[in-house]
Amino acid sequence: MTTLTVSDVTLTFGGLNALTNVSMEIKPGLITSIIGPNGAGKTSMLNCMSGFYHPTTGSIKFGDQDISKAPPHFVSELGIARAFQNIELFAGLSVLDNLLLARHRHLNYNFFQAIIYYGKASRVEAENRAFVEDIIDFMELEAYRHSVVGNLSYGVQKRVEVARALTLNPKILLLDEPMAGMNVEEKEDMVRFTSDILIDRGTTVVLIEHDLGVVMDISDQIYVLDFGEMIGEGTPEEVAQNPAVIEAYIGEE
Amino acid sequence: MSTNRWLATGNFFTSxxxxxxxxxxxxxxxxxxxxxxxxxxxPLFFPVKNSTMLVIDNVMIAMIAVLGLNIVTGFAGLISIGHAAFVGIGAYAVGTAVTLLGKNHELIVYGWPVMILLGGMAGAAFGALVGLPALRLKHLYLAIATLSFQIIFEWVIMLMSFFDQGQTIAVGRVYWFGGKVLRQQHYTFWYYAILVFLILCGFMVRNLLRTRHGRCLIAVRDNDRAADAMGMHPGFTKVYAFIVAGLLAGIAGALKAYLDRGVGIESYTLHTSIEYLAMAIVGGLGTLNGSLWGPAAIQMLDLRVEELAELSGHYLPAELNLATALRPLTFGLVIVLFLMFEPRGIANWWRMFRSYTKLWPFRY
Known part of the structure; x- marks a missing residue:
């Protein structure tokens, strides 16, 4: 079980501080939420964690390994997977192919075994398929297995997005607004999946979400960002009592 | 096990x-x-004229080349305007060996399958080199990089005396188990040789596409940000696409060198590059069978146009010179029409035909 430690991260885009001295600790076995108003720097934080952005100063460590300068494909190999806010699936492929793609690093046959496709490659692919089917089962995507992703409804696409990140078999799963734009029923499903991901699969979850009801319900730890600065942290009860958080969300009395 | 392995109906998988x-x-x-x-x-039952066989041979060589182009442009989504140069690299690999060793050296005339693979490897090596800009460049800028490779290739060949300034470098007649392959058998012999290589390359690509080494190409085409998050290095994947494309193009080029019994620059110019691109588009980008339909269709069209031009030559004044105008005209027209009305190419017609016949005679 590895802890993701963010210490004093500042992220600057040409004079604008997207994040200012943000520190947080993602403890294994918990659901940690990052909340805050629009433009608070939540997604920037996630981008830093997953290697798409590199902090200007400060460091991000996964266990003992410094990942603040690591590219995304390296970070994902370490065991940090993410689902994107705006769906970034391979739109022309089927759900199955999307998930198989995420297993890229886990398939250990080489090019020559691949072009012969006999013996090892075939066997590994079959095992791989079994693993992917497991995820499909977990995320309840059976009915859409062979559908082209681009033709699916928004809610299902979001689910595929989470499924694809899960297929990487990560230690930490970063979910960027998985429930945005969903109806109540889909939202309930997604909440169930999120807590199941932790309980059944033992994957630590980092959640960015605007629906405070959901966040207060399922989070173990909450970090609140506003204008790139950390204004509050703690358990849901502590955060709900925090005057700075209340001010950021509903303004002064 | 499934109950009925012969028909699509009642055929289910259990593993x-x-x-x-x-x-x-x-x-x-x-x-x-x-x-x-x-x-x-x-060919054993219907012997055809050498000229007809030559056309068939050239179509099959183009099929191998377009398979490679489809890997890089169709599957990985990187427009390559320098594909003929890769084919040329394969051919000039044979040409270099001929210049260094002599045109009837054992390696050339007996070890021709080795030479063809060497041609492929040379193509792959240059593919890696030309692919390097893909680490930084995207879209049209990368296309321009491939175009510049095409131009550099042509100029290098035309200026270097080592390559005889682009004049034809003759390649000797090869030997097979039955002895020297003579003029009468030449085209039929190469028909078989090219066919074997085509089938091997076809299966190679087909197998590649159902493994991670093929899926990663489609991933970087569709969304390279997500591909990155899924643990693929988008840059290296693109370089790798160029390597595979170069490999296939190199094989095609070496085969062409042997078929033509010579290597000259005029078969590997920018014009040929565009022609390959047209074949890939007409056949259907990003499909395996499209790489086979495209070259066949374009070549058929070319022959028809030639006949038409010849026919019109009898009736129209000579200074009109319809023949030279007609070829590029129809060529461009076909590309435009396909892009407008069937962007998925002939492969899409094939797909519709297949899905119609799949459940035949049942309508649903």
């Missing part, structure tokens, strides 16, 4: 291995095997 298969039913597979067998035996 993932079964679902991996290329041919879903025994019927499909048998038809394909019969088709391959027919490809091998028809």
């Amino acid at each position: 993932y291995k079964e679902e991996q298969r290329i041919y879903r039913t025994h019927l499909d597979r048998s038809i394909f095997i019969v088709f391959l067998a027919v490809l091998f035996i028809w």
Whole structure:
């Protein structure tokens, strides 16, 4: 079980501080939420964690390994997977192919075994398929297995997005607004999946979400960002009592 | 096991291995095997003129080249305007060996399969080199990089005396188990040789596409940000696409060198590059069978246009020179029409035909 430690991260885009001295600790076995108003720097934080952005100063460590300068494909190999806010699936492929793609690093046959496709490659692919089917089962995507992703409804696409990140078999799963734009029923499903991901699969979850009801319900730890600065942290009860958080969300009395 | 392995109806899979298969039913597979067998035996029963055989040989070489182009442009989504240069690299690999060793050296005339593979490797090596800008460049800028490679290639060949300034470098007649391959058998012999290479390359690409080494190409085409998050290095994947494309192009080029019994620059110019691109588009980008339809269709069209031009020469004044105008005209027209009305190419017609016949005679 590895802890993701963010210490004093500042992220600057040409004079604008997207994040200012943000520190947080993602403890294994918990659901940690990052909340805050629009433009608070939540997604920037996630981008830093997953290697798409590199902090200007400060460091991000996964266990003992410094990942603040690591590219995304390296970070994902370490065991940090993410689902994107705006769906970034391979739109022309089927759900199955999307998930198989995420297993890229886990398939250990080489090019020559691949072009012969006999013996090892075939066997590994079959095992791989079994693993992917497991995820499909977990995320309840059976009915859409062979559908082209681009033709699916928004809610299902979001689910595929989470499924694809899960297929990487990560230690930490970063979910960027998985429930945005969903109806109540889909939202309930997604909440169930999120807590199941932790309980059944033992994957630590980092959640960015605007629906405070959901966040207060399922989070173990909450970090609140506003204008790139950390204004509050703690358990849901502590955060709900925090005057700075209340001010950021509903303004002064 | 499934109940009925011969028809699509009542044929279900009970293991993932079964679902991996290329041919879903025994019927499909048998038809394909019969088709391959027919490809091998028809020249024995219907001997054709050497000129006809030459056309068929050239079409099949183009098929191998377009397979490579489809890897890089169709599957990985990187427009390559320098594909003829890669084919040329393969051919000039043979040309270099000829210049260094002499045109009747054992390696050239006996070890020709080795030379063809060497041509492929040379193509792959240059593919890696030309692919390097893909680490930084995207879209049209990368296309321009491939275009510049095409131009550099042409100029290097035309200026270096080592390559005889682009004049034809003659390649000797090869030997096979039956002895020297003579003029009468030359085209038929190479028909078989090219066919074998085409089938091997086709299966290579087909297998590649059902493994991680093929899926990663489609991933970087569709969304390279997500591909990055899924643990693929988008840059290296693109370089790798160029390597595979270069490999296939190199094989095609080496085959062409042997078929033409010579290597000259005029077969590997920018014009040929555009022609390959047209073949890939007409056949259907990003499809395996499109790489086979495209070259055949374009070549057929070319022959028809030539006939038409010849015919019109009898009736129209000579200074009109319809023949030279007609070829590029129809060529461009076909590309435009395909882009407008069938961007998915002939492969899409094939797909519709297949889905119609799949459940035949049942409508649903």
